Every structure is written in structure tokens, then in C-alpha cells.
Amino acid sequence: MLNICRNELKKLRRQKTAGMLWAVGILIPAFGTLLCIKNQYPFRNLIGANVMFGSFLMIPFTFSVMLLNLFELEERNHTLKNILVIGIPGWQIFLSKLASALVIVVVLSGIYTVYTVTGGIFLRNYMPDVVRIFGIYLGTSLCSICATMPVLLLIILLRKRNLISMIAINCYVLVDFLFTWQLSMFHCLDMHLPVLAAYRITYPFTILEYTDNLQRGLDILYYSMDRGLFLLGATAAVSVGISLWLYKRQEADV
């Protein structure tokens, strides 16, 4: 399986879409970090901003577009039959594409860590705990990815029509982001949306220092960990399961 993942990443060489996504994923947080530095936010605010805009916007966005790209690559170039004719079953192809997209998520988290750690040097209350910061980013990204997993269904259903699928997944990601960003809007806290659960259960871990308002915020945002994890896990598992089944059914007649 590792082999297949590695080859999936090889297919992205020199590709415009992949290149653009990497550029977006690398440059925008740099830009964000610079903004924070300019406005002299405290360090914890830098982390908070990166979690909000990075883990809950940029990473779901890059993840879903990259995943769409990977699936659509085979459609556009009629290369799926080449792989099927080697004897690799459809589900392995499916899962390896998923895994490759996850690899990108991990790499982006690492990049955010680097930016945060370098940027934090210029800010107050700097806490150079690299492992913890990476952990925060990785954790929040993974939770938000689990919440974004239903995008996989959209991809599998719509991948033969490039434009529509692109619009659909972007809408999904944006809507999710809006919910997290504007928690107070629309009585969001009453809804058990996966993305909200993702945000709320990871919130406590993103806190670096305790301020007075914090306790109140934590009380408002409180969501039981096990329920949250269950919700996220279920979303991810169900999405992957149904998508895999749909994929197998579609590819029976390649």
C-alpha cells in the first residue's frame, strides 16, 4: 500500500493544480503570520488564528481539492484501466489516494508549525514548544478532516464533471468554515455538526496560556470529548464506507 501511495504522489509532479495548491498552502499562512507579527498579537493569538484559518479553512480546502485532483486525474487521462490491469483492486487505489491526501495534510501542519515557531520569535509570550505546537496543528487538522470527510462522497459522485465537483466541494468547505468562524451565528452551538464538534473538542488543547476570559469561553464551548470523537469518527467512517462502496460499483464498468 505504501508503494501505491508513493506512486500517487509521483503523479502530481509538474501538475499545475498540485503546484497551485502547494503554493496556496505555503504562502497564505506565511502571509497570515506576517500580519500577526505586524499587528503585534500575542503568541497565543497567532496559534489561534492559524488553527482557525489554517486547520479549519486551508487544510480542508487543500485536502478536498487535492483528493478531487487525484481521483479526477485517472478519469481525465483514462489511466485507471492501466492500474486495474496490474491486478490492484479498486479499494486499494481508493484508500491510497485518501492516504496520499492525508500525507499532504500532515506536511502542511508541519509547515504551519515552522511558520509559527519562526514568527513567534517576534511576538510576546513566546513559547517555543515545537512538539506541542505541531501536535496542536496536527490534532486540529485531523479532526477537521474527519468533519470534512463527507466531501469524499461529493467527489466520488461528481468527479466526472470537473467544474461542478470543484464548486460543490468548495461550497462545503466554506460553509463548514463559516459555522466555525461564526459560532454565535444561527444558534450554531445547538447543532451537533461534525465540524463544530471538531472545533469545540480541540479548543482546550489550543490554549497556550490561561487568561481570565478563558474559563467562560471554555464553559460555553464545552463538548464532551468522547461524544465529539465518536461523532467525528462516525462521520469519517460512514463517509469513507459509502464512498468506497459507490466507487467499487462505478468502477465495475471502467
Added chain:
Amino acid sequence: MDNFIIETKGLTKYYGDTAAVKGVDLHVNKGEIYALLGRNGAGKTTIMKMLLGLSMISEGTVYMFGQPFEGNKREFLGRTGVMIETPGFYPNLTATENLEILADLRGYVKRDAVKESLERVGLTYKDKKLFSAFSLGMKQRLGIAAAMIHDPEVLILDEPINGLDPIGVMETRNFIRELAQDCGKTILLSSHILSEIELLADRIGIIDKGILLEESPYEELKKRNMHYILLSVDSTETVIHMLEEEFHINDYRIMRNGCIQIFDEGIQTKEIVRFLAGRNIYVDAINKCSDTLEDYFKRITGGEGIA
């Protein structure tokens, strides 16, 4: 079942209620070139896809190397090289990179498998040209290279000369023949270009509307075809009259250009020549002819020509 490299029993595929392929019993021997002959849409590609597990089989079984295909998929596919429909590769990668991905996934048989495979079809190894800049001929060649990286025992080629220029057609034809004759590989190919099949095939399977109408060695097909004597003379009517009197022919046809086609069996050309010479008739041309493959195809499928 032991001798056939590929064998199918009652292969059927339904799309909804219609049968795209019905009850096909294919038999391909080791080391021969088997040609599937049929019009566009007759079901050739569907059959090939079912052989390889790319398309779901509604009914019937596929046997390869004597064993059922289902349980040994990976192993059998590792011994088969495939080029189906248009060869598909990643346009943002070079030819070498494309083949390296496929070889990585499948496994290598030798260290420079990719290099040798490319050079064999006339492409350069580690060339900087991206696939998007390839001509149709080069794409086709890369397709063949991809089918050959792992030195397979069986090759399944779907319309391998599609879209090639005459030189490319000749080169591909020689290449395929060399593979079968010298290297002993088994080749299943499909085509709707009769002239090429006539030059290549050891065995022909005729497909029409999803049914395998006939499967026999090409030599046998040629022998079985309708034989007739083609006679070209100046005064057709006189000659017909004479021949009727002398040889009692009654199964003949007069063509548009005045030539006579004599279908009667048992009459020899030398008898006719001697007889006509004896009566001072000038014979312009006399020939022993048989149905062309196209005529045979038309007859057996009861329809228009192949194109």
C-alpha cells in the same frame, strides 16, 4: 482446457436488458495470433475487458493458462500485457516517469526493464518530453511499451494499429509477428481492418452483434471459401454457349465488366483453356479465385461490409 492459454465459456454481458455480448466461447492457443474481427460496436472491446476483469461478467467463466481467472487474478494479470482502447498516460509526466509508475506498481523483471522497453519501441529513455507533447504514433508506441515492460507471455491488444500512419502500421505488424514467431508469445488482437488481419492472424474469430459467429484457423477459412473460375474473353455470349454445351455449366454469373464467374465444381481451368484454344477463342485472362475475407465476412454476418 490444458492447451488453451485463454478460454471462455458462455461469456455474456448484459447492459440492462440488452445483451452486449452473448454466449462467447473463445479459444486461444499458445504462441498463436488470434484476431477478433468485427464491426465497431460488435463487442470486441467488451469481451477483452471482461477477459481482464475490467468489466463485470454477467454470465460465463474465463479461464487463463488452464485455471479459472477469478481466484488467480493478480498472478494472471502479471503475465498479461494489455493495451485497451486509447493508451492513457499522465500528460504532466515524461514517458519514462509514466512507465516507472506502472513498473513500480506491478514489479520489475529486470533492473532496466523500463529502459529496454522504451528502446524496443523506438522511444528514448529519460527523455525530457512530456506526454502531452507526444504525437499519436508515439502515444501508441508508449502504449505498447507499457504492455511489454514485464515481458508478459500473453498480449491483449485492442485495435493496435488504430490511427497509425502506413509506416507505423507496417512496423507494428512486423513487431507483432516477431513477438509471436520468434518469442513465442500469445497475442489476442482485435481489429476491423481486414487487410491487416489477413497478414497477421493465425486464427480468426468473427464477432457480430455480440455473438461469436465463427472461430477457425485462417488457412482453413481460406480453403473453405467459395472457389470460382474467373474467365475474361471477348465474346462472352458465344463462350457461355460453348461452355454450356461442352461442360454443362449452370452455376455461373456474368460480371459488369463482361467477365464470367464459374462456380461449378469439378471443372478445371486447363480443360477450359484447351477447349477454347481448340475452338480458336482468344482467352484474355483465366484465374482461380476465392472469396476475399471481406466477402466472407459480409456473407456470414448477413450485412454490409466491415467499416
Added chain:
Amino acid sequence: MHMEMIALMIICLGLMLLLAGICRQIKKINQVLDEIIKGETDRRILIRKHSFLSDTCYKLNQIMMDNKERIIKTKRLERRNEELMTGLSHDIRTPLTSIIGHLDAVYYQYVHGEMNAESVRQAREKAYVLKEYLDDLFQWFKLNSKEEKAEMEPLDIVEETRAVFANWVADFERNGVSYDFTSDMDEIQISVDRVFYERCVNNLLKNAMEHSRASKIWIEIVRSGVTVVVKVCDNGMGILEKEIPFLFDRLYRAGDAHSSKGSGLGLAIVRELVLIQGGKIFVEPQKKGICFAMEFPLSENDT
């Protein structure tokens, strides 16, 4: 404590997976080898590029492929021999049929008087042609199976070539062909087999006379660097560019292939003879006509 235990466990797990993977690969290899032993010599082992067993598998495959190459070469050789046989039988049958025809005519007394003598003369001529052809063929077979050995001796190539050329002067004059002989230097020493070399020059001149329809045939001897080039040239029909690679093919007859004069072996023999003496032969098409060039290395004392 904890971290080290976990690290150790991960390493152990990794090693076990590695081992399991290798065992699986070995099992697959054994399966393929079993089939090869049973007689399926076309089976190949597929292996990942960076596995421990990659080299071993490549070598096993290489052994099988080399075996296959040998079988393929033999098959190809058989096919070429078959082609040779077919060509041969044709080249022998044709003059033989003619001889039989003529002799039959005499025997059954279809012809009388002077016609008789004419038939016998024709039959005799064809018989000599047949003999010449068979001599050529035999020589070519010996050369091809590397039975012939060149007996090299030092001689003056200019003098040697001049002598051979002189023998043809009578023929040239009879057929109205003008001729010329030029040489860079008066004396050039090289090592060749005298008999073979004469044969080469004779064959080339014969080829020029019989096939090129030239009005002028000449020889040039040029010394260049450490070699000497002997060119036999004519201003006749010449050869098409695309036919050049096939010229020395034993059965090939360029251009006027319907002429029955000469076998296709003449040039093929020249090539073999030149090669066996350590030289090279190539073709230089002229504006009108062609030059056959033989290149030999100079003797040590002359370089």
C-alpha cells in the same frame, strides 16, 4: 521508561513486518520457480525495485531470458537458412532446366544439324554458369562458417592491383569501356592474403562490368593516415540510397533484379573476404555511378 519501551516495540513490529514481507516474496518466487521447472520457461518473477531479493530475482530472470534469446536466435537462423535454401533451389533449378531442355531437344532429335550444335553449345554454357554459381556458393558457405583462414603476406598493393587490373584490359576494350588507374604513391606495403585480395578486386570489377552499364571503370588507391583505401569505381547506373544497407546481403540484387546474370553472392563474398583480412568495405555513391572502397591497415614499416 515508557518512551523507550514504545520505541522498542515499534522497532520489533517493524522488523517482524519486514520479515513477513520477505517470507511472502520468497514463497511467490518458489511458486514461479516450480512452474519453470515444470516446463513453463516463459514465466518471469516480478519484484519490487528496492527489496532485498531484487537482485536475486533479476538474475534468475536474466538466466531465463538469456536461454530464451538463444532459442530465438536459433529459430531466426533456421528461418534464414530456409530462405537461403529456397533462393538456392531457384538459382540452381533455372540453369538446370535450361540445360535439360537443350539436351532433351538433342536426344529426342527435335532439332537437327546446326541447331543441334547450337543447343549443345547453349547447354554447355549454362552448365559452366551453374558450376561457377556452385563454386561461389561453396566459397561463401566456407567463409560464413569461418572455415577459411586468411594467409596474410606483405605485398605492394599498388603493384598487385595493377596486375589484376591489367587482366581486364582486354575485356574493357572489347566492350568499349574506358579505364584508368591512379595511385597516391608508387608503392604501398600492406598485409593481405594474395588470393583473397585478387578475388575481391576481380569480383568488384566483374560486378561493375556486368551490372552497372558503365562507360568508364577505374581504380583509385588513396593513402589516408594509417590505412590505404582501394576504390573500384564506375560511372554507370549507381545504386539508390535505400538499397545501400542491403548491397552485401547474399541474395540481394539491386536495381535490375530481373537480369539472370551473376548470382547475388559476388558482393557478399567480397565483404566476407575483406573482413577476414582485417579490412573494411564501404560504398561511396557518386553523382553518376558508384565507388566500392576497401580499406586496409598499413603495414607497420610503412606507417
